Amino acid sequence: MHIFLGASAELSEVCKELKKLRKLATRVRAVKFLGQHFMVSCSLGEEVANSLSKLCPGKCRGVFELGSGLGSLTLYLRYISDYVVASEIDPRFLGALRSTFQQSLVDIIACDGVPLLGALREGFIVASNTPYVISAKVLAAVVRSKAIGAVLVLQKDVAEKISAKPGSRNYGRISAFVQTFMEVTLGGSYPPKVFIPRPKVWSSVVVLRRLREWVDSYRGYEDFLKCLFSQRRRVVGKRLRDCLGVKLDVLSRELSEDFLRRRVFEVDPKTLLELYLKLHGGSYSKTQDDSSHLEV
Numbered sequence: 359m360h361i362f363l364g365a366s367a368e369l370s371e372v373c374k375e376l377k378k379l380r381k382l383a384t385r386v387r388a389v390k391f392l393g394q395h396f397m398v399s400c401s402l403g404e405e406v407a408n409s410l411s412k413l414c415p416g417k418c419r420g421v422f423e424l425g426s427g428l429g430s431l432t433l434y435l436r437y438i439s440d441y442v443v444a445s446e447i448d449p450r451f452l453g454a455l456r457s458t459f460q461q462s463l464v465d466i467i468a469c470d471g472v473p474l475l476g477a478l479r480e481g482f483i484v485a486s487n488t489p490y491v492i493s494a495k496v497l498a499a500v501v502r503s504k505a506i507g508a509v510l511v512l513q514k515d516v517a518e519k520i521s522a523k524p525g526s527r528n529y530g531r532i533s534a535f536v537q538t539f540m541e542v543t544l545g546g547s548y549p550p551k552v553f554i555p556r557p558k559v560w561s562s563v564v565v566l567r568r569l570r571e572w573v574d575s576y577r578g579y580e581d582f583l584k585c586l587f588s589q590r591r592r593v594v595g596k597r598l599r600d601c602l603g604v605k606l607d608v609l610s611r612e613l614s615e616d617f618l619r620r621r622v623f624e625v626d627p628k629t630l631l632e633l634y635l636k637l638h639g640g641s642y643s644k645t646q647d648d649s650s651h652l653e654v
Contacts (some may be wrong), residue, residue, distance in 0.1 A: 370432050373400040379428045383554040386428070392448060393489030397430040397511070399552035402563070405545055406485060406509050407434035408580040409565045413483050422478055422505070424471035424486040424496065429455050431487055445471030469551040475499040484508035485505075490516075490557065494532065498580070501539045501572060514547055517562035524626045531587035535580060538627040540566040575635070579641045582634045590623040597622055602637060612636065 380398040388394035397403060410418060418439040424474060426432050428451060435442045442464040446452060455466045465475070472495055475484065486507045488496050491511045500508045512520075521542045522528035529565035545563030550556035556593065585601035586594075595606050595618030609618060613633075624632075 362499070364371045368437070369404070370611055372403070372437070372531060374527075375433050376400055376403060376430055377434075379430050380554065382428060386450075388555050389448065391491070393491035394427065394448070394553060395487070395489075395553035396428050397487050397552065398554050399548065402511065402546075402548050402552050403431055403434045406431060406487075408436050408510065409509045409563060410435070410483055410485055410547060411438050413415070413509070413565070413567060418483055419478070419481040419488050422471070422475070422481075422482050422484050424475070424484060425453055425464065425613055426490055427451060428555045429488070431485060432459065435485055436464055439463075441465075443467060445469055445474060447639075449473070465487055472496060472499050475503040475505070478503050478505055480527075481506060484510070487511045487553075490559075497532065497536055498646045500566060501536060503572070505566045508547075508567070510564045511548075512564050513563050514562045516559040517544055517564045520564065525624045529588060529623050531583045533623075534583055534587070534630050536566070538579070538631050539568070539572060541569050542566060578630075579634050580633065583630065586622050591621055594618055594620050594625060604637075 376398065383398055384398040410421065420441045420443065421435050421439040423435055423442060423444040424431060426446040431435070432442065432444050436459065440463060444464060445467045446455060447470050449468060452466060452468050459466065472492065476499065477630050482505050484500055486496065488510050493512050496510065519528045519530060520533055520536045521544050522533045543565040545565060547560055547562045549560055550558065584596045588599060595609060598604065598609055599606055
């Protein structure tokens with residue numbers, strides 16, 4: 359059953375339009391430093407659209423597409439949302455995009471879409487066949503935005519890292535940061551042939567659903583995680599000592615000995631945020647009157 363389209367005939371029409379773009383993609387010279395790989399797979403477009411629909415049952419209030427390219431994914435997005443804002447940095451595609459979607463509620467904006475994520479209104483969701491050269495930047499910007507969720511197509515290894523569980527080989531700083539604010543669900547994996555030109559790696563669909571709003575008090579949390587996870591296999595107590603400049607005997611007044619002896623990569627995202635807020639990301643006072651302890 360197709361969530362975003364009312365009939366299989368409509369789905370067939372969208373796929374026909376995408377096949378026309380496939381022919382165009384073979385004639386376009388992709389710009390390497392922009393990380394351009396044009397989606398030409400109907401099944402991938404359908405999965406992204408269906409995943410977005412699940413984030414906002416009914417029609418989405420608004421979808422922001424980062425990097426419209428030739429408009430492959432935009433063809434699907436116009437069916438699932440009352441309003442689509444599509445950013446595109448490459449001026450070669452703007453005329454064709456505006457012509458294709460002039461009868462739809464799709465606004466094409468000529469710009470780098472990453473900075474615009476911070477200006478999104480509440481209720482928007484993000485969609486992107488993400489240029490792999492800016493994956494980390496996009497993930498951080500989505501987390502800091504007001505977006506209620508996102509569906510991103512990322513290189514498979516990055517998708518596995520951000521979805522990794524505490525204690526696993528892939529669990530690291532980016533896993534902890536994204537999972538602090540977003541529920542992460544992995545979708546399907548796709549071979550290089552679903553794009554033109556073909557990337558060198560497989561790709562995966564990643565669904566992010568907002569768990570916690572980003573507020574100013576979280577500024578510094580990324581640096582806190584960066585320092586802790588720079589030696590992810592060391593014990594928490596020693597990393598806090600090195601990152602915050604606080605002696606272990608002072609830390610033990612606030613945190614249990616068992617917790618201080620745990621390895622950094624074993625600590626779950628929720629506990630890491632509680633730890634950051636408790637110790638205030640580096641401005642931790644060495645004289646604490648509060649006798650409460652972080653439960654871990």
